[in-house]
Amino acid sequence: MPTAPTKAAGLADGSSSATPWPRRSEHPDPARRMTFYLGIPPSAMPRVDVPTCVSVSALLRCGDRLPRAKAPYLLDSGAYTMLRDHGGWTMFVEEYAATVYRLIDGLGHPPTAVAIPDWMCEPWIIHGGLHRGHHYVGTDLDVPIHQALTTGAYVHLNNEHTGVPWMPILQGHRLHDYLDHIHQYARAGVDLTRAPLVGLGSVCARQGTAEIAAIVAAVRAAGIDRLHGFGVKTTGLHLYGPHLRSVDSYAWSKGARLRLPDCTHPGPCNNCIRYALAWREHVLDALRHPHQTSLPLDFRNPTNPNVADTKHTTDTPRDRKA
Numbered sequence: 001m002p003t004a005p006t007k008a009a010g011l012a013d014g015s016s017s018a019t020p021w022p023r024r025s026e027h028p029d030p031a032r033r034m035t036f037y038l039g040i041p042p043s044a045m046p047r048v049d050v051p052t053c054v055s056v057s058a059l060l061r062c063g064d065r066l067p068r069a070k071a072p073y074l075l076d077s078g079a080y081t082m083l084r085d086h087g088g089w090t091m092f093v094e095e096y097a098a099t100v101y102r103l104i105d106g107l108g109h110p111p112t113a114v115a116i117p118d119w120m121c122e123p124w125i126i127h128g129g130l131h132r133g134h135h136y137v138g139t140d141l142d143v144p145i146h147q148a149l150t151t152g153a154y155v156h157l158n159n160e161h162t163g164v165p166w167m168p169i170l171q172g173h174r175l176h177d178y179l180d181h182i183h184q185y186a187r188a189g190v191d192l193t194r195a196p197l198v199g200l201g202s203v204c205a206r207q208g209t210a211e212i213a214a215i216v217a218a219v220r221a222a223g224i225d226r227l228h229g230f231g232v233k234t235t236g237l238h239l240y241g242p243h244l245r246s247v248d249s250y251a252w253s254k255g256a257r258l259r260l261p262d263c264t265h266p267g268p269c270n271n272c273i274r275y276a277l278a279w280r281e282h283v284l285d286a287l288r289h290p291h292q293t294s295l296p297l298d299f300r301n302p303t304n305p306n307v308a309d310t311k312h313t314t315d316t317p318r319d320r321k322a
């Protein structure tokens with residue numbers, strides 16, 4: 001039986017302590033040189049005292065009973081599920097903006113960044129079909145059109161709704177795609193080197209690969225060094241984590257196969273905030289000790305094909321696809 005921490009760090013009742021934030025690029029602790037946004041269900045937002053990530057689509061299901069956010073948070077668009085299930089966005093960009101305004105009002109304080117309604121470029125998103133047990137409708141478009149739609153959404157939102165911290169997102173499949181997209185933003189009058197945060201899209205499923213590390217290096221070489229990694233796991237953190245400004249991850253939900261000793265809920269901890277917070281500390285430890293191999297909990301990599309998926313029903317930010 002794996003050992004477990006005696007308390008869950010980061011709960012807002014002050015009963016425990018978590019690795020503090022905000023980040024500082026020169027901080028002696030490597031885990032504090034980036035901001036880690038912990039993916040959580042909206043219902044946990046009033047209780048969690050560390051930076052969090054929630055998706056617009058999950059918040060929409062709260063209806064008029066939006067939670068109050070305790071900590072800084074990042075709004076993910078839920079684009080992956082949207083494109084997977086519908087083969088395109090079912091709301092116009094203006095509707096998305098109106099939705100975000102309403103959510104921010106209900107959550108109580110503004111987010112640090114809001115993902116635009118972007119268009120991922122994985123082949124299964126574009127062409128559709130079965131991928132890792134999920135059916136994808138397919139957009140039947142191509143990478144340049146996905147990029148143009150993404151750029152157009154950002155330009156519109158940034159010009160028309162200046163009070164929201166919209167995060168532009170780079171999309172592509174191969175390295176040259178990402179560089180092309182930087183130029184496309186520039187032609188639209190957007191200097192990404194000046195953006196507070198730039199999302200790096202379509203990398204979640206390949207994040208343990210040298211190709212993604214090369215993409216991160218090339219984008220940084222183009223002068224874009226405030227990058228946000230969507231759905232990054234420990235494999236990605238080891239490869240290029242120090243080169244990112246921030247990351248988010250919901251991978252704990254799929255990785256939780258056990259129940260922490262002190263938990264009283266039935267079943268495994270795949271919907272358990274105590275587990276999520278313990279997992280956050282584990283991920284941050286990976287930044288401190290990049291060659292650590294022994295894991296204190298059941299924090300197995302959910303991308304491991306030898307590990308069966310644990311079904312969970314909470315709509316999650318982007319690493320739900322891994």
Ligand SMILES: [Zn+2]
Nearest residue numbers: 260263269272
């Ligand atoms: Zn639990």
